[in-house]
Amino acid sequence: MIIYDFRCEKGHVFEGRFSSAEDCQAQVARKMIACPICGEAEVHKELAAPAVHLGRAARKLPPKTLAQNEEGERKTLFRAYVDAVREVIDKGCENVGERFAAEAIAMHDGEVETRNIVGTSTKEEEETLKSSGVRFQKLFLPRFDD
Ligand SMILES: [Zn+2]
Structure with a gap:
């Protein structure tokens, strides 16, 4: 899953979740995305790097690692995030x-x-x-x- 930030004409920023970059493009092209705050349909994808949903990467981590103390868990999740971003970059760019x-x-x-x-x-x-x-x-x- 890929998460993109969008900004509506009134400046509200919100997230859209998509199965792929192509899925996102298709929905944007069909104007299927509206601002959840004001309903504005004129929205623009923020051209920032896509955020990466951690679900799959986090599940791959051994349960013991996640059960460690909070500091350790944060580091593990951060590392999983960085790895996931790298994967998206390697595959998609x-x-x-x-x-x-x-x-x-x-x-x-x-x-x-x-x-x-x-x-x-x-x-x-x-x-x-x-x-x-x-x-x-x-x-x-x-x-x-x-
Ligand atoms: Zn709005």
């Missing part, structure tokens, strides 16, 4: 590495087909992206030492 900014601008300008990409960018490139009106999301994913 093309890794363009250092060409991220160039690819994002090419997509923004309509020179190449829009697709989900992940990569790295420098501070200067991020400024260029921002001033060009290209929307992107920075993610900080820690690496764990096993």
Whole structure:
């Protein structure tokens, strides 16, 4: 399950849960999503990184781990979250590495087909992206030492 944030015309932010990114796109295209606060049907998907539903990842954890003290449990869940985000990125995005900014601008300008990409960018490139009106999301994913 994938959770996306939406924002309505009045600025309310709410979550939509979908079985896949395609399912979300289809519902948005058919205008099947309305703001649960005011009923506004003019809603926009926030282009942030998709949040990942923890259900499956959390169930994979050994029960003993989840039964540990609260601090341990938080760390375990955080790690499961990071792993799940990584999985979504690995499966759903093309890794363009250092060409991220160039690819994002090419997509923004309509020179190449829009697709989900992940990569790295420098501070200067991020400024260029921002001033060009290209929307992107920075993610900080820690690496764990096993
Ligand atoms: Zn609203």
